[in-house]
Amino acid sequence: MRLLIAVLLSVVMASTAAFAGEIKIERASSLEMPEGLPTAGVFMIVTNDGPADKLLSAKTDIAETTMLHTMDVNEKTGALVMNESRGFDVPENGSLIMAPGSNHIMLIGMKRQLKKDETFPLTLTFEKAGVKQIDVEVIANSKMSDRFPAELSSEVIDKMVAVKKKLGMTDEKRSGWDTLREKIQNLFRKDKAAAASGTTNEALPTREEMENRIKMDDVANGKEADGAEPVVDTAPVEPAPPAPIATDPVDTPADTVVAPIAPPTAAPAPAPVPDAAPQP
Amino acid sequence: MQPRSPDHRKPRVIVFDVGGVLIDWDPENLFRNLIPDDAERRFFLTHVCPRIWNNQQDLGLHTWAEAVQNRIALYPAFEAHIRAYDTRWPEMVKGPVSATVVIKDKLRAAGLPLYAITNFSREKWAVSQNLWPFLKDFDGIVVSGEEKMLKPDPAIYHLLCTRYGLEAAECLFIDDVLENVEAAKSVGMMAHHFANPENLRETLQNLLEIDLVS
Numbered sequence: 001m002r003l004l005i006a007v008l009l010s011v012v013m014a015s016t017a018a019f020a021g022e023i024k025i026e027r028a029s030s031l032e033m034p035e036g037l038p039t040a041g042v043f044m045i046v047t048n049d050g051p052a053d054k055l056l057s058a059k060t061d062i063a064e065t066t067m068l069h070t071m072d073v074n075e076k077t078g079a080l081v082m083n084e085s086r087g088f089d090v091p092e093n094g095s096l097i098m099a100p101g102s103n104h105i106m107l108i109g110m111k112r113q114l115k116k117d118e119t120f121p122l123t124l125t126f127e128k129a130g131v132k133q134i135d136v137e138v139i140a141n142s143k144m145s146d147r148f149p150a151e152l153s154s155e156v157i158d159k160m161v162a163v164k165k166k167l168g169m170t171d172e173k174r175s176g177w178d179t180l181r182e183k184i185q186n187l188f189r190k191d192k193a194a195a196a197s198g199t200t201n202e203a204l205p206t207r208e209e210m211e212n213r214i215k216m217d218d219v220a221n222g223k224e225a226d227g228a229e230p231v232v233d234t235a236p237v238e239p240a241p242p243a244p245i246a247t248d249p250v251d252t253p254a255d256t257v258v259a260p261i262a263p264p265t266a267a268p269a270p271a272p273v274p275d276a277a278p279q280p
Numbered sequence: 281m282q283p284r285s286p287d288h289r290k291p292r293v294i295v296f297d298v299g300g301v302l303i304d305w306d307p308e309n310l311f312r313n314l315i316p317d318d319a320e321r322r323f324f325l326t327h328v329c330p331r332i333w334n335n336q337q338d339l340g341l342h343t344w345a346e347a348v349q350n351r352i353a354l355y356p357a358f359e360a361h362i363r364a365y366d367t368r369w370p371e372m373v374k375g376p377v378s379a380t381v382v383i384k385d386k387l388r389a390a391g392l393p394l395y396a397i398t399n400f401s402r403e404k405w406a407v408s409q410n411l412w413p414f415l416k417d418f419d420g421i422v423v424s425g426e427e428k429m430l431k432p433d434p435a436i437y438h439l440l441c442t443r444y445g446l447e448a449a450e451c452l453f454i455d456d457v458l459e460n461v462e463a464a465k466s467v468g469m470m471a472h473h474f475a476n477p478e479n480l481r482e483t484l485q486n487l488l489e490i491d492l493v494s
Contacts, residue, residue, distance in 0.1 A: 177431075
């Protein structure tokens with residue numbers, strides 16, 4: 001349907017020979033903000049059914065300065081850095097994604113506070129498609145992950161993890177996240193194995209059996225295992241091959257699925273995970 | 281981002297953890313009543329429904345209904361208690377940590393932007409915000425179950441900063457779990473390991489140079 005509309009639109013545009021009408025802007029959003037913050041990000045998805053184009057600049061009256069920002073990783077420190085860009089490519093028959101943690105438009109020197117449910121005008125200038133006026137919707141933070149799932153910025157995060165690893169910043173000491181991730185994976189794996197082999201624990205264990213299991217855990221953990229301890233200390237540890245969960249897209253509950261968007265070129269699309277539980 | 285001096289160490293933004301800091305969540309609060317026997321309760325909370333299992337829901341790996349179903353298949357003898365972990369979840373929260381909530385309100389009154397990063401499943405977060413409306417009063421909240429990321433994964437701290445246009449160096453992060461505090465420091469935030477509200481108040485007063493008592 002979307003394609004049909006786009007085709008019809010482009011036919012209309014071509015017949016009037018006004019300007020290239022193949023650029024479409026969706027989900028133009030910014031976040032409600034507290035008073036006093038000097039900056040705000042603007043995010044959107046630009047789809048292009050025509051030849052390659054380029055977003056050259058953005059402008060709005062509500063900020064002193066408007067910049068196109070790339071999000072990148074400092075190869076020497078592993079820190080996230082934003083750099084001003086001279087333009088974002090909009091590929092032929094593709095899309096440009098501006099999302100949190102990725103390329104975005106930065107408003108600097110806000111003249112006023114952005115409030116939920118308002119809109120403000122933004123002028124985009126494209127190399128070929130020319131000037132486009134759009135309205136940016138200011139949304140509550142709870143809506144953000146539906147519009148821009150975390151996967152859209154996973155490229156930058158993956159790169160940061162890779163750079164830090166290369167710099168030896170994670171090798172010396174395992175981070176708490178590595179430990180927790182491994183334990184979650186182990187439980188996941190054990191549950192799957194038990195389900196596959198039909199193993200169930202039909203009978204309630206005797207008090208003695210329970211006490212023995214707890215004692216064995218204490219010894220295995222080299223410390224007192226206690227229900228009130230921090231989460232990372234409660235599960236038994238088993239050696240596991242390092243398989244990062246963070247970079248694997250995990251299965252998405254049905255209620256978090258967002259409407260499909262044009263094939264992203266700026267970020268990898270989430271792929272199904274073999275390890276994931278079946279969806280209802 | 282506007283440039284800031286590197287020695288800028290007065291926080292401009294406060295980032296809260298929720299469980300253990302603002303509300304007193306502990307499965308013991310519910311199961312102390314349901315399973316009075318110490319050994320049986322401990323076995324249940326370390327083997328049948330361990331914290332790590334709860335983390336799977338925080339990570340958005342399953343819905344609660346699926347997770348409960350999977351767990352009952354493994355431990356049918358504990359079916360009633362496994363269901364209770366889901367359906368009677370609110371009873372695991374003793375209540376708000378009122379002294380911390382007072383501090384939060386005073387910070388708000390002093391005009392500081394307040395954010396939260398919390399390990400919470402989507403479903404239980406919605407329940408909690410309805411039960412304790414002060415959990416809605418933040419300028420921005422990152423909920424692990426919505427993002428498919430979990431503290432102490434550094435990515436979830438970066439997500440907060442990039443989403444809301446914050447500089448890590450201007451944030452003070454507060455959490456009762458040491459691993460989460462260390463992860464916050466690793467991304468460049470200031471961090472406070474929460475032990476009790478009095479201690480937190482003192483730290484904040486020193487850093488912010490404002491009065492949080494009167």
